[in-house]
Amino acid sequence: MAGRASFRDIRDEMARRIAARVWQPGAIIPAEEELAREFGSARATVNRALQELARAGIVERKRKAGTRVALHPVREARFVIPLVRQEIEAEGRAYRYRLLGRAIEPAPADIRAALGLAGARRMLHLRCLHLADERPWQVEDRWINLAAVPAARAETFETIGPNEWLVHNAPISRADFVFRAARASAVEADALGLDVGEAVFVGERMTWLGQEPVTHVRMVHPPTHTLRTSV
Amino acid sequence: MAGRASFRDIRDEMARRIAARVWQPGAIIPAEEELAREFGSARATVNRALQELARAGIVERKRKAGTRVALHPVREARFVIPLVRQEIEAEGRAYRYRLLGRAIEPAPADIRAALGLAGARRMLHLRCLHLADERPWQVEDRWINLAAVPAARAETFETIGPNEWLVHNAPISRADFVFRAARASAVEADALGLDVGEAVFVGERMTWLGQEPVTHVRMVHPPTHTLRTSV
DNA sequence: GAGTGGTCTAGACCACTCA
DNA sequence: GAGTGGTCTAGACCACTCC
Numbered sequence: 001m002a003g004r005a006s007f008r009d010i011r012d013e014m015a016r017r018i019a020a021r022v023w024q025p026g027a028i029i030p031a032e033e034e035l036a037r038e039f040g041s042a043r044a045t046v047n048r049a050l051q052e053l054a055r056a057g058i059v060e061r062k063r064k065a066g067t068r069v070a071l072h073p074v075r076e077a078r079f080v081i082p083l084v085r086q087e088i089e090a091e092g093r094a095y096r097y098r099l100l101g102r103a104i105e106p107a108p109a110d111i112r113a114a115l116g117l118a119g120a121r122r123m124l125h126l127r128c129l130h131l132a133d134e135r136p137w138q139v140e141d142r143w144i145n146l147a148a149v150p151a152a153r154a155e156t157f158e159t160i161g162p163n164e165w166l167v168h169n170a171p172i173s174r175a176d177f178v179f180r181a182a183r184a185s186a187v188e189a190d191a192l193g194l195d196v197g198e199a200v201f202v203g204e205r206m207t208w209l210g211q212e213p214v215t216h217v218r219m220v221h222p223p224t225h226t227l228r229t230s231v
Numbered sequence: 232m233a234g235r236a237s238f239r240d241i242r243d244e245m246a247r248r249i250a251a252r253v254w255q256p257g258a259i260i261p262a263e264e265e266l267a268r269e270f271g272s273a274r275a276t277v278n279r280a281l282q283e284l285a286r287a288g289i290v291e292r293k294r295k296a297g298t299r300v301a302l303h304p305v306r307e308a309r310f311v312i313p314l315v316r317q318e319i320e321a322e323g324r325a326y327r328y329r330l331l332g333r334a335i336e337p338a339p340a341d342i343r344a345a346l347g348l349a350g351a352r353r354m355l356h357l358r359c360l361h362l363a364d365e366r367p368w369q370v371e372d373r374w375i376n377l378a379a380v381p382a383a384r385a386e387t388f389e390t391i392g393p394n395e396w397l398v399h400n401a402p403i404s405r406a407d408f409v410f411r412a413a414r415a416s417a418v419e420a421d422a423l424g425l426d427v428g429e430a431v432f433v434g435e436r437m438t439w440l441g442q443e444p445v446t447h448v449r450m451v452h453p454p455t456h457t458l459r460t461s462v
Numbered sequence: 463g464a465g466t467g468g469t470c471t472a473g474a475c476c477a478c479t480c481a
Numbered sequence: 482g483a484g485t486g487g488t489c490t491a492g493a494c495c496a497c498t499c500c
Contacts, residue, residue, distance in 0.1 A: 006488075006489085007488075007489085018404070019404060019441065020441075021441065025402030025404075025440075026402065031465080031466060031467085032466075032467065033466090041489080041490085042489065042490045042491065042492095043467095043490095043491090044469090044489075044490070044491085045488085045489060045490080047467075047468075047469090048488090048489095050467085051467095051468090061466090061467065061468095062466085062467080062497085062498075062499095063465085063466050063467045063468075063496065063497040063498055063499090064464080064465055064466050064467080064496095064497065064498040064499050064500090065465095065466075065467090065497095065498070065499070066465090066466060066467085067466090067467080071398070071399075071402045071403075072398055072402070072403060073403065073404060073405075073406075074312065074403065074405075074406040074438075075311065075312060076309050076310060076311045076312060077309070077310050077312055077406075077408050078307050078308070078309050078310075079307060079308050079309075079310070080306060080307045081305065081306065081307060081308055167302070167303055168302075171256030171257065171302045171303070172302075172303060172304065172305070173249070173250055173256075173304060174304075174305075174461070174462065175304075175305040175308075175461075175462050176459070176460070176461045176462075177308050177459060177460050177461075177462075178457050178458070178459045179410060179432075179457065179458040179459070180412075180432060180454065180456065180457045180458070181411075181412035181413070181430040181431055181432040181433075181452075181454050181456075182412070182430055182454060183429075183430045183454075197428075198414075199412040199413055199414045199430035199431070200412055200430070201410075201411060201412040202412075207305075209256075210250065210251075210252060221412075223411065223412050223413060223414075225411065225412075226409050226410060226411045227409070227410040227411070228407070228408060228409045228410070229407070229408050230405070230406075230407045230408075231405065231406050231407075231408075237469075237470085238469075238470085262484080262485060262486085263485075263486065264485085272470080272471085273470065273471045273472065273473095274471095274472090274473095274486095275470075275471075275472085275488090276469085276470060276471080278486075278487075278488090279469090279470095281486085282486095282487090292485090292486065292487095293478085293479075293480095293485085293486080294477065294478040294479060294480090294484085294485050294486045294487075295477095295478065295479040295480050295481090295483080295484055295485050295486080296478095296479070296480070296484095296485075296486090297484090297485060297486080298485090298486080
């Protein structure tokens with residue numbers, strides 16, 4: 001603390017005061033200039049610290065009105081989207097991957113619609129199983145647009161999962177995610193060792209590079225799976 | 232464009248170049264000083280623009296090495312957590328709320344565990360139905376810690392939902408979220424007009440003010456419901 | 463009108479990391 | 482060692498909004 005205070009120090013100290021309710025929910029906190037004097041820094045530094053707190057939803061700022069502690073700091077939740085392998089290994093479990101099927105065939109209408117592809121198009125269709133400690137964790141049903149990723153045609157995907165392969169071989173610029181509950185189809189139930197009709201947690205991801213669709217993946221998990229976050 | 236370029240203008244112009252692949256995925260882009268010359272701004276302004284792109288995962292920055300366009304801009308997804316009313320009205324549908332049950336009773340062990348409450352404790356238990364265009368949208372099963380929110384004891388919750396009431400009456404400092412798939416219980420199926428055992432999409436939220444638990448809510452949706460985001 | 467946050471500039475020094 | 486990003490300062494002007 002001998003040197004200059006960084007915006008991080010100031011941000012953390014202000015967050016501490018809010019958490020300790022030195023500054024109470026709903027209360028106005030001192031203006032930037034006053035805080036700058038207190039912390040012995042430039043106003044711009046305090047401003048940066050406060051902007052980070054505002055972006056996190058911890059404070060709310062209005063010109064002239066000042067800065068006040070938010071009553072409800074949580075307005076959004078963020079989920080990191082890890083590779084399956086990392087997700088499993090982060091839990092300290094052994095990861096294993098198995099290819100269930102590989103074909104080049106016309107994509108069904110719902111996949112084409114989700115990707116915004118007009119007309120029938122032959123795509124690379126992969127079905128994979130991801131296991132944690134030898135227990136089924138996720139069934140993956142993936143369609144890859146060979147026009148966007150021609151190199152995928154030469155890859156067998158027998159030892160590397162499409163997700164990991166694509167990360168290194170297919171840049172993207174945009175992605176959509178959808179999460180839902182569904183009943184397990186016969187094929188999914190079989191792969192996951194569940195009863196047909198059991199509730200499964202389904203994630204879908206669609207990616208594009210510019211205007212060109214890259215891939216669509218449907219990830220099906222047993223009902224024990226959860227998506228969680230903390231704010 | 233006659234005046235000074237703002238960091239927003241610069242950020243958007245750089246994002247445009249990346250989207251248009253003028254700057255290709257994986258490529259190094261010019262250094263801050265050079266960009267500052269090009270845009271006729273201070274280096275700090277370019278720095279702020281680039282930091283926003285880096286925070287969004289669109290570029291990756293390293294000292295000495297420079298700034299390069301990310302191959303995989305998506306590492307996390309953000310979901311806004313709206314009030315049910317806003318969620319329904321944003322879809323242009325009519326919102327209606329109905330209280331199904333209200334009682335002060337001991338909280339079950341799983342609720343106490345999720346909130347980190349030791350020992351049995353009597354809490355305010357509410358069951359509510361939220362409808363969109365008169366069709367069941369969400370069943371809400373909520374427990375409120377009366378020690379943290381004593382004013383809730385005097386509220387009937389017959390005309391205002393607990394979520395909206397709490398937003399105005401109970402500040403919080405932290406929240407956890409969990410999403411999962413489950414099979415509808417008899418009570419849930421009845422409220423939502425589903426068959427027992429149908430797959431439902433379940434969200435749970437737990438909130439705290441400092442160390443004190445505020446509320447636990449379990450939100451159950453029909454399987455048509457999805458959680459979606461776009462990056 | 464006046465108070466507060468929002469942003470820009472110009473310059474400086476530092477921290478990291480590559481060669 | 483040197484190039485690049487990271488951050489801070491001091492000052493300025495602007496934009497918004499409350500009174």
